[in-house]
Amino acid sequence: MTAAECGMSGRDMLPADVAELLTAVLEALDMPLPSNEDGDDRKYYRLLERRTSGVRVALRSLLAYPDYLDLPGDAAYIRKYTAEHPVTYTPFVSSRTGEAG
Template sequence: MQNRSTSMPTPECPDEPLRDLLAAVLEALDIPAPATVGHADAYRQALEDRAMHARVALENVLVDDGTQLGIEWETAYLRERLAEHPSTYVTVDQARAALADGKSWMEAVQPTGGEGR
């Protein structure tokens, strides 16, 4: 099918299992920014861990060596790994919400354990 305004092919929508895997990869990589510079190391570590799990899932789907477990399995496994690695830093949105609730800045940016994404 052609897009008449640009004469470029209209991209086809990927099937549901592939869309679900791509959504899980986006969830892995699209984590919220930390509220302070002091949380930057925790943010980088969380992103590094999550990116590694996403890379492994993509590699397992793309490698054609007869050992694939399928896109659905890889997607579920990726989501399980992501759930095991929640962020441990305070996000910008969490700090803003705490400030709106009347907390001080120091209280707002104090990690409470596993509350980010």
């Protein structure tokens, strides 16, 4: 019997701790685009580099020590690291929709 026949969606098939880790990774890397103001693009790329570094550390340790899995702890680390590196640039706002980008 397939997952679809059981009424399970793709997300339901992921263990909760794996889904939590992937959500933390996405939240860390899903940043609003920078405005066109001077320096915002550099701030955006620097912040993306920092957050990517935190995600790499967590994933590298996860893969290096598979016998000591702590996915909730890794997700917490990524979230803490992300919070320590907040968006400090002005996000782009669409003049058409008025939404941040």
